[in-house]
Amino acid sequence: GIRLKSNFPYVSWGHYDVCKSQIYTEEGLAWDYMACQPEATDMTKYLRVALDPPNITCGDPPETYCALENPYMCNNECDATTEELAHPPELMFDFEGRNPTTFWQSTSWKKYPKPLQVNITLSWNKTIELTDDIVLTFESGRPEQMVLEKSLDYGRTWTPYQFYATDCLDAFTMEPKTVNELTQRTLLDIICTEDYSRGYVWKNDKTVRFEIKDRFALFAGPRLHNMASLYGQLDTTKNLRDFFTITDLRIRLLKPATGATMVDENNLSRYFYAISDIKVQGRCKCNLHANSCVFDKGKLGCECEHNTTGPDCGRCKRHYHGRAWSVGSYLPIPKGTQCNCTINPCVFFTFVSLSTGQLWHKSILMY
Ligand SMILES: [Ca+2]
Structure with a gap:
């Protein structure tokens, strides 16, 4: 498919290019979710x-x-x-x-x-x-x-x-x-x-x-x-x-x-x-839950983040119905849009392989 969005993070007006960033919490590294949208x-x-x-x-x-x-x-x-x-x-x-x-x-x-x-x-x-x-x-x-x-x-x-x-x-x-x-x-x-x-x-x-x-x-x-x-x-x-x-x-x-x-x-x-x-x-339109959109087999679709899915990121992914889906928010700028779909709390952990030094991400559902 053709990518509409370049990977360069700061383009056009509006700082809504990044969907998430890593933050340090008491439990370790986690993702902070932000409003994001594809480039015009x-x-x-x-x-x-x-x-x-x-x-x-x-x-x-x-x-x-x-x-x-x-x-x-x-x-x-x-x-x-x-x-x-x-x-x-x-x-x-x-x-x-x-x-x-x-x-x-x-x-x-x-x-x-x-x-x-x-x-x-x-x-x-x-x-x-x-x-x-x-x-x-x-x-x-x-x-x-x-x-x-x-x-x-x-x-x-x-x-x-x-x-x-x-x-x-x-x-x-x-x-x-x-x-x-x-x-x-x-x-x-x-x-x-x-x-x-x-x-x-x-x-x-x-x-x-x-x-x-x-x-x-x-x-x-x-x-x-x-x-x-x-x-x-x-x-x-x-x-x-x-x-x-x-x-x-x-x-x-x-x-x-x-x-x-x-x-x-x-x-x-x-x-x-x-x-x-x-x-x-x-x-x-990705409801502020995606920063890229792909054209695949003649059809446009959002590449959904924030544990959302669907052509417009209009619903929660399976197993992520902890909170009701909602449209992302532009406010406050540029942060503020939290994932509304994960089972609470919404945490991604990053692990480092001791042998290869590679990073990988793993979501942990906490009840
Ligand atoms: Ca012409």
Whole structure:
């Protein structure tokens, strides 16, 4: 399996890289347990993508597209059988450092006035915690209507994260808002924003964001210099923790860019969706009981410490039900999270071999 976590102990923000340290007690050497979590990383390497409708990708049959801003510029060809002209979904997640960009593209809006709608579902089959903004880069115009949704139960139920429209009132009967209007009290409100959909400015700005860092900043300060404050809030507020936790994301594209109030019905090959890049930064959710997460046989799983087990370290290991399982605690920093699972007391002893000098660890259950 691929290790997401390097063994270097102090990386990124938050001193939550070490799960345990050795301490001297009256009985000898023992382990002191501490809150720990895997390093944040690029989560798009570990997702599965599904499109609905499944045959909405362009190129089968081949199509020629015209530019949105110039109906006479029709040199965009899509052909699924030719590698250079195909635009499959994986091109939303490839390395985007070259020129020209690579992108997924939908069929054109040929069934107008029936809406051209596409759902793009990203699944991790594992709970993950978002640590940075979700950023979608549109190769053509940004959609005039879009909803970003999340699931916390592997796609069984969905709730909106954010609405996007050129006109929020018209599209979703919601007052337009921006993330800057949110406060600590309204942080969990679901808003509709017009910031990422406006008219013809798309030529310069192609991105649509879900602003995680601006929301973090409401507790951690403008440059996230006070993560301890955020962690304190996360510790005590389950709703807040859950807000940034997902198993799946769904991008619902509801109306493509038209660049005008009237759709040009004689040239519907100007209207389509194209996405060159999707960024999702996050970490495996391990309930503060693991500092590494492995990708094995196509599945992410925490490497649980503190005598916990399960994909999210969500329960006690067998024989370690001395105390009820609980989520680890960030507080006090950096220590404080005790193993809640061992038969009391929770002791690991270290032995030294007199012949080889080797160290080994042995847990002793004491009744
Ligand atoms: Ca790409």
